[in-house]
Amino acid sequence: MKKKNTYSVWVIIAIIIAVIGLGTLIIFMLKKPFNDWSGCPDARLFSSYGDFIGGFVGSLFALSGFILLFETLRAQREAMESQNNEFHYQHQAIAQERFENTFFNLLQVQQNILNDLKITYLYLNSKSEICSKEIEKREAFKYLVAEIKRIDDSITSFHHNGLYDKNKKEWEEAIANEYENFDPQYEGDNGLDLAIEKIRAAVYKQFTNLIYGITKKNWEQAHVRNGKYLLQTIYYYLFNKYHFALGHYFRHLYHILKFISQYETRSRDMARNLNERELISKQCKEYAQLVQAQMSAYELAILYYNSLYYSKMNDLVKKYELLENLNIYDLARPSHYLKDEGYNMKTNRTIPV
Numbered sequence: 001m002k003k004k005n006t007y008s009v010w011v012i013i014a015i016i017i018a019v020i021g022l023g024t025l026i027i028f029m030l031k032k033p034f035n036d037w038s039g040c041p042d043a044r045l046f047s048s049y050g051d052f053i054g055g056f057v058g059s060l061f062a063l064s065g066f067i068l069l070f071e072t073l074r075a076q077r078e079a080m081e082s083q084n085n086e087f088h089y090q091h092q093a094i095a096q097e098r099f100e101n102t103f104f105n106l107l108q109v110q111q112n113i114l115n116d117l118k119i120t121y122l123y124l125n126s127k128s129e130i131c132s133k134e135i136e137k138r139e140a141f142k143y144l145v146a147e148i149k150r151i152d153d154s155i156t157s158f159h160h161n162g163l164y165d166k167n168k169k170e171w172e173e174a175i176a177n178e179y180e181n182f183d184p185q186y187e188g189d190n191g192l193d194l195a196i197e198k199i200r201a202a203v204y205k206q207f208t209n210l211i212y213g214i215t216k217k218n219w220e221q222a223h224v225r226n227g228k229y230l231l232q233t234i235y236y237y238l239f240n241k242y243h244f245a246l247g248h249y250f251r252h253l254y255h256i257l258k259f260i261s262q263y264e265t266r267s268r269d270m271a272r273n274l275n276e277r278e279l280i281s282k283q284c285k286e287y288a289q290l291v292q293a294q295m296s297a298y299e300l301a302i303l304y305y306n307s308l309y310y311s312k313m314n315d316l317v318k319k320y321e322l323l324e325n326l327n328i329y330d331l332a333r334p335s336h337y338l339k340d341e342g343y344n345m346k347t348n349r350t351i352p353v
Helices: 002-030 043-116 139-154 171-180 191-212 214-222 227-270 275-292 297-310 310-320
Strands: 118-124 130-136
Touching: 002 043, 002 171, 002 275, 043 275, 118 191, 118 227, 130 139, 130 171, 139 214, 139 227, 139 297, 191 227, 227 275, 227 297, 227 310, 297 310
Parallel strands: none
Antiparallel strands: 118 130
């Protein structure tokens, strides 16, 4: 609006200058000595009048014309800029519409992958017999988090507990010996339960070593690791066993995040100013947060371990802060939270009042 008001002022000035020139032309044309109304033209006076008109009035007309030309060119430039801006925003809108169509289709595919996800969970029953059950969909991630804890228990154990052998009954003999030699006077009322639980814990570690292929050599190599390298080793064993499910799930999730990041890069390159670039980054983070909103706490927990193992996923998870709503108590162990790695998570439980 300000520019339109400025244009009208300059146009009015140009008109005023033209009117002044026209008025001067008329007045001097009607006044003596240029016009004595005798009807007989005086060549000398007519020549002087022409010089006057060309020198003064002509300059006024030229100035008025220059102002109008300037305003015309500026109006054309503004019209072209407006047209370019309109084209720019139309192009952005079309690009965003195409992106969103593909993005929501990818989200639907990710949901279909989750619905089709199935793992076979192996465990020992109360008699230490190997059992299995099929875990489907989102619930599978709850068991996978528990599996990470089991692998951690085995690797961080003070010694390698060996591999489980259902044909050997050493653990049964050990339990029988505890019952036989138990003396509540020295060991307390719960001493027997603790001793039996310790034996069963060793059996579970043997079972974990068996199903994940953690040999004594593997244990020796992994046992000395800590921090990020320990968690990478733990996730390696988990992923190696359930790669048919986790591989498909996380590859497609990575593709979605990469798709968002590529769209953000293209859009920021086309942006004309800092405000546009900041708005684009904000929108893309919202798209990524929408992905996060469809994931359970256990999915986010496994995503954390996956991103520690795969650097490309790590970059995108940190870029869009996908783990900001994950509580460290939803990990296999709160101690697995590596703050120095640049992740932001919730570190306490909110107790309802």
